[in-house]
Amino acid sequence: MAEHKHGEMDTTEQQKTFDGFVTFTIRTVIVILVAVVLLAIFNA
Template sequence: MAEHKHGSMDIETQEKTFEGFINFTIRSVIVILVLVIFMAIFNS
C-alpha cells in the first residue's frame, strides 16, 4: 500500500476552481440584487 504524508498533495487546481466558483457566485448575487432593486424601483 502507498505511504501517504499529510499535506503533501498538490491542491493548486482545486484552489483555483474554488476561487472561480466563489467569484461566479458573488457576481451572480450582485446581478440578481441589482435586478431586484431595478424591478422594485420601476414597479415591474
C-alpha cells in the same frame, strides 16, 4: 499499500477552481440583487 503523507498533495488547480466558483457566485448574486432593486424601483 503506500505510506500516506499528510499535506503533500498539490491543490493549486483545486484552489483556482474554487476561487473561480466563489467569484462567479458573488457576481451572480450582485446581478440578481441589482435586478430586484430595479424591479422594485420601477414597479415591474
